[in-house]
Amino acid sequence: xxxxxxxxxxxxxxxxxxxxxxxxxxxxxxxxxxxxxxxxxxxxxxxxxxxxxxxxxxxxxxxxxxxxxxxxxxxxxxxxxxxxxxxxxxxxxxxxxxxxxxxxxxxxxxxxxxxxxxxxxxxxxxxxxxxxxxxxxxxxxxxxxxxxxxxxxxxxxxxxxxxxxxxxxxxxxxxxxxxxxxxxxxxxxxxxxxxxxxxxxxxxxxxxxxxxxxxxxxxxxxxxxxxxxxxxxxxxxxxxxxxxxxxxxxxxxxxxxxxxxxxxxxxxxxxxxxxxxxxxxxxxxxxxxxxxxxxxxxxxxxxxxxxxxxxxxxxxxxxxxxxxxxxxxxxxxxxxxxxxxxxxxxxxxxxxxxxxxxxxxxxxxxxxxxxxxxxxxxxxxxxxxxxxxxxxxxxxxxxxxxxxxxxxxxxxxxxxxxxxxx
Amino acid sequence: xxxxxxxxxxxxxxxxxxxxxxxxxxxxxxxxxxxxxxxxxxxxxxxxxxxxxxxxxxxxxxxxxxxxxxxxxxxxxxxxxxxxxxxxxxxxxxxxxxxxxxxxxxxxxxxxxxxxxxxxxxxxxxxxxxxxxxxxxxxxxxxxxxxxxxxxxxxxxxxxxxxxxxxxxxxxxxxxxxxxxxxxxxxxxxxxxxxxxxxxxxxxxxxxxxxxxxxxxxxxxxxxxxxxxxxxxxxxxxxxxxxxxxxxxxxxxxxxxxxxxxxxxxxxxxxxxxxxxxxxxxxxxxxxxxxxxxxxxxxxxxxxxxxxxxxxxxxxxxxxxxxxxxxxxxxxxxxxxxxxxxxxxxxxxxxxxxxxxxxxxxxxxxxx
Numbered sequence: 188x189x190x191x192x193x194x195x196x197x198x199x200x201x202x203x204x205x206x207x208x209x210x211x212x213x214x215x216x217x218x219x220x221x222x223x224x225x226x227x228x229x230x231x232x233x234x235x236x237x238x239x240x241x242x243x244x245x246x247x248x249x250x251x252x253x254x255x256x257x258x259x260x261x262x263x264x265x266x267x268x269x270x271x272x273x274x275x276x277x278x279x280x281x282x283x284x285x286x287x288x289x290x291x292x293x294x295x296x297x298x299x300x301x302x303x304x305x306x307x308x309x310x311x312x313x314x315x316x317x318x319x320x321x322x323x324x325x326x327x328x329x330x331x332x333x334x335x336x337x338x339x340x341x342x343x344x345x346x347x348x349x350x351x352x353x354x355x356x357x358x359x360x361x362x363x364x365x366x367x368x369x370x371x372x373x374x375x376x377x378x379x380x381x382x383x384x385x386x387x388x389x390x391x392x393x394x395x396x397x398x399x400x401x402x403x404x405x406x407x408x409x410x411x412x413x414x415x416x417x418x419x420x421x422x423x424x425x426x427x428x429x430x431x432x433x434x435x436x437x438x439x440x441x442x443x444x445x446x447x448x449x450x451x452x453x454x455x456x457x458x459x460x461x462x463x464x465x466x467x468x469x470x471x472x473x474x475x476x477x478x479x480x481x482x483x484x485x486x487x488x489x490x491x492x493x494x495x496x497x498x499x500x501x502x503x504x505x506x507x508x509x510x511x512x513x514x515x516x517x518x519x520x521x522x523x524x525x526x527x528x529x530x531x532x533x534x535x536x537x538x539x540x541x542x543x544x545x546x547x548x549x550x551x552x553x554x555x556x557x558x559x560x561x562x563x564x565x566x567x568x569x570x571x572x573x574x575x576x577x578x579x580x581x582x583x584x585x586x587x588x589x590x591x592x593x594x595x596x597x598x599x600x601x602x603x604x605x606x607x608x609x
Numbered sequence: 610x611x612x613x614x615x616x617x618x619x620x621x622x623x624x625x626x627x628x629x630x631x632x633x634x635x636x637x638x639x640x641x642x643x644x645x646x647x648x649x650x651x652x653x654x655x656x657x658x659x660x661x662x663x664x665x666x667x668x669x670x671x672x673x674x675x676x677x678x679x680x681x682x683x684x685x686x687x688x689x690x691x692x693x694x695x696x697x698x699x700x701x702x703x704x705x706x707x708x709x710x711x712x713x714x715x716x717x718x719x720x721x722x723x724x725x726x727x728x729x730x731x732x733x734x735x736x737x738x739x740x741x742x743x744x745x746x747x748x749x750x751x752x753x754x755x756x757x758x759x760x761x762x763x764x765x766x767x768x769x770x771x772x773x774x775x776x777x778x779x780x781x782x783x784x785x786x787x788x789x790x791x792x793x794x795x796x797x798x799x800x801x802x803x804x805x806x807x808x809x810x811x812x813x814x815x816x817x818x819x820x821x822x823x824x825x826x827x828x829x830x831x832x833x834x835x836x837x838x839x840x841x842x843x844x845x846x847x848x849x850x851x852x853x854x855x856x857x858x859x860x861x862x863x864x865x866x867x868x869x870x871x872x873x874x875x876x877x878x879x880x881x882x883x884x885x886x887x888x889x890x891x892x893x894x895x896x897x898x899x900x901x902x903x904x905x906x907x908x909x910x911x912x913x914x915x916x917x918x919x920x921x922x923x924x925x926x927x928x929x930x931x932x933x934x935x936x937x938x939x940x941x942x943x944x945x946x947x948x949x950x951x952x953x954x955x956x957x958x959x960x961x962x963x964x965x966x967x968x969x970x971x972x973x974x975x976x977x
Contacts, residue, residue: 508669509702511689513716514767520690523715527706 247587250580254355255303259296260287267346267353272371276346281329284349288315288322300352306575307359308348314339347371360581365389385565385582392562393589395479396544402484403491403540404533411492411532415499429492437486441553444482448473448554474556482550487543491536498532534601542590562586617681618642619803620666620771625675627661635661637827639675643805645770648797650806650814653824654850662824663773663807668692679771690719695764695772695802699779701756703748709735709759710744716767734766737796754785761793765800774806778813790816811851815839823847840898844885845970848896855902855939857895861886861969869969871895875935879911879967886969893969899940900926901966904952909961915939917956927952933960 201209257264263283270280291297301315314337325332333340350371351359359369366383367375377383410429414422432440447453450469458464472478502525510520548563555564562582569579597603620643627636636658643649651659664670666677668689676683684692703712710731717727735741738758748756757777764772774793778786794817797804808814814821815835822832823846830850831843842848849856859871862878869883871893879895886893903909918937919930926942929952933939941960943952952958 503700503702505698505700505702506704508667508689509696509698510704510715511669512667512692512694512696512773513719513763514690514693515715515719516690519719524704527704 246576246580247584248580249577250360250584251358252356253303253360253577255299256349256352257355259291259294259300260284260353262290263287263349264353267350270346270350272347272350272373273343276330276343278328278330280346281333281340282327285322285325285329285333288319292319292322304348304352307351308344310339311345311348314345360577361584363578364581364585385562388560388562388565389585389589392545395476395483395561396541398480399483399487399544400491400537400540402480403488404537406484407488407491407536408495408529408533411495411499414492414496415502429489432486433489437549438553440486441482441550444478444485444554445473448478448481473554475558476555477559478554478556479551479559479561482554483544483547486550487540490539490543494535494539495529495532498529498535502528531601534597538593538597541593545590546586618678619645619647619680620805621678621681622662622666623676623678625662625665625672625677627658627665627670628673634673635827636665639827639829641822641829641832643803646801646803648794648804648806648817648819650808650818650821651824652808652811652814652821652850655809657824658827659807659822659824660775663775663805666805667694667696667773693767693769693771695767695769697760697764697772697774697777699776701748701760701777703756703759703763705748708745708747709740709751712748712759713744713763713766716763720767730766734762737765738762738792753781754789757781757789758792761796765796765802769802771803771805774804776808777806778808778810786813787816793817815851823850825850841884842896842968842970845894845896845972848968848970853899853940855895855897855899855933857897857934857936857939858972859893859895861889861891861893864889868964869893871969873913873934877913877934879913880964881911881967881969882965884968885971887971892972894972896968896970897962897966899928899942902941902960902962904929904941904943904960905958906961910964911967912959912961915941915958915960917952917954917958920952920954931960 203209203212263280263286266277266280266283270276288297291300297316297319301312301319304315305312318333318336318340321336325336330340339345347370351357351369357369362369362375364385366378366386368378369375410425414425414429417425445452449455450471450473452473454472455464455469458470459466464470472481506524506528507520510524511517515523546563547561548567551559551561552564552567555561563586566579566582566586569575569582594603620641622639622641625636625639626634628634639658639662641649641662651662653659661670665672668684668687672685676685678684679692679694703709704715707715713731713734714727717730722730731744732741735744738761740755740758740762743751743755743759748759751759757780760777764774777793778789781789790813793804797817806814806817815838818835820832820834821838823830823838825846831838831847833841838847839852842851845856848854857873857879859873859879861869861883862872863870864883864886867883868880869886870878871881871886872878873895881895904915913933915931915933917929917931921928921930924945926944929941929943930937931939931941939960
């Protein structure tokens with residue numbers, strides 16, 4: 188009956204009444220609504236592209252591409268890139284180097300170049316600036332003259348550092364971001380234990396994020412349960428209390444924790460007053476890891492409570508009743524029937540809290556002290572203080588990769604479709 | 610099956626009251642005895658207290674006053690999971706993260722039954738509801754009727770002696786609902802379990818039950834087998850709630866050998882069985898079933914004039930709305946048979962009935 192008016196084309200496709208394939212016809216009829224939908228999102232799409240996606244792409248690109256040397260030292264850069272990194276540096280390299288040094292000094296870019304090379308081998312900054320000052324008077328043979336000026340030029344390590352700096356597209360920053368060194372010969376070697384900082388920070392960040400996530404889950408789950416099972420009137424009041432932190436400035440909340448937790452603060456005063464600790468042995472609750480954990484848990488708690496709450500609200504009370512009528516005790520009914528039904532909420536809340544805390548910046552910066560700094564504080568340091576944007580970009584890129592991997596894992600294990608945010 | 614009193618009641622509500630807010634009683638002084646193996650339905654409009662009674666029996670609500678006995682034992686202080694009562698919920702309440710087989714195994718596992726026995730019992734329960742092939746499906750992959758069967762099997766798999774059903778067929782479409790009614794009835798007959806069934810659908814109650822308790826306003830208005838309930842309602846509420854009913858208000862002028870003479874408000878005097886009409890001079894409502902009214906029949910004791918307002922052809926009978934004794938909602942079901950007179954709209958005729966078919970009942974204000 189359904190085929191009464193439909194006909195099949197030679198390739199078996201269903202044809203519309205006028206003989207065109209039905210799929211083409213359907214696409215045509217849907218075009219107007221598709222265009223309208225596209226038109227509605229277009230302004231936001233352009234805004235996001237211009238202000239978010241393109242800058243992020245560019246920043247990520249600086250994590251693998253730094254052309255400071257290649258742009259400012261155009262003569263020596265190709266020679267250095269062509270050099271194998273192990274044979275004796277040639278006279279041609281030295282000649283090009285002197286020419287570049289003269290030009291760079293004239294263009295006042297020598298400082299940039301010097302600090303770029305200095306990142307590969309410390310001490311080369313002064314070598315470059317000093318040599319550049321006298322380069323104008325140098326004559327052939329240039330290698331001998333260079334070595335005559337400073338015997339560091341005879342050291343092959345210096346030339347290796349230059350080669351590394353001269354390579355614009357380089358995995359060196361990603362290597363540095365995981366505490367490895369990318370050598371001139373193209374190998375990776377791990378830094379010594381005492382010089383490793385980033386890996387430790389990454390682990391610490393992941394550990395702190397995990398701890399905050401579990402603390403939020405532990406504290407938030409019972410609250411969500413209470414909210415979901417109270418009569419609507421009282422639940423609304425409680426909900427306002429949960430949401431209150433959202434309406435307060437992050438900075439205000441964080442500084443409030445300083446007032447609470449510092450050694451002369453409210454909490455320590457209470458501890459001394461009830462005699463838990465002596466006046467001379469106050470707990471150090473802030474400017475260390477403890478402070479970071481407490482403040483971050485507090486700030487991220489609503490992100491855990493809300494998804495769990497919305498999932499709990501959707502669980503029919505008859506499920507637990509059914510379990511009890513079938514003979515389950517309260518705890519069996521909870522663990523075998525109620526809890527599994529809340530897992531999508533726990534997953535959503537956990538993922539949200541974890542991803543937010545893995546990139547958290549302001550709270551650790553304010554209450555973390557030395558000990559409570561996370562990877563994001565280090566990225567900010569490289570962006571603002573050391574101006575090593577490429578390293579900052581590489582660290583940020585790794586952070587992004589971790590988040591994406593987590594997201595992928597979550598999708599594989601729990602399924603994104605199961606996630607409920609409210 | 611329906612005889613109570615001959616054996617010890619299986620379930621016994623003794624003066625049970627329930628209030629949620631301390632101001633109004635949802636259940637007022639409930640006394641009910643249910644025999645072993647009996648199928649009792651609690652029927653009533655929403656808010657009549659029937660579901661509350663079921664929840665008290667299941668243990669999810671506590672009685673404010675009075676005691677509930679199960680096999681002679683008071684169960685007010687027994688928690689739900691120790692009552693060993695199977696229950697089918699309105700929306701099935703199947704556990705969505707478990708397969709059908711896991712759902713059925715749940716009550717057996719919490720009873721620490723051996724794995725082999727669990728498997729065997731689950732298979733048997735699935736067979737009973739003809740769902741053998743669906744053991745590995747999740748509830749979301751089943752249709753409403755299939756979920757209903759699984760819920761039924763789950764409530765029976767641990768072999769409870771008492772099964773409660775809270776409007777279990779409410780979410781199904783009409784055809785499936787009727788089919789499931791027979792299926793539940795057959796399972797009840799096979800297993801011999803005691804069933805307490807809650808519904809607001811009277812045809813469901815009439816189809817399945819041994820006895821029906823009609824609830825209204827927190828009180829059982831009448832407790833009787835379906836035929837008695839329909840043919841001999843005790844009061845105006847039951848007469849109105851079960852089946853279709855014509856009501857004629859009037860005043861009792863005499864009572865003689867259980868037969869009351871009633872002067873109708875709009876003129877005319879008829880006889881009716883004096884069931885619940887008070888004394889002479891009291892007001893009453895007469896109740897006559899539409900199929901017991903006869904048209905243009907000279908041999909009847911009670912006759913009134915009627916004016917045909919509307920005719921609806923329904924195949925086996927013709928539904929006729931008439932104006933009788935000043936009321937224009939008087940319904941007569943005229944059988945579609947050769948010996949019956951065909952009526953036309955606007956026609957005037959006489960309607961009549963036997964005194965035994967007319968009952969003089971109370972003046973239930975809220976049923977008017």
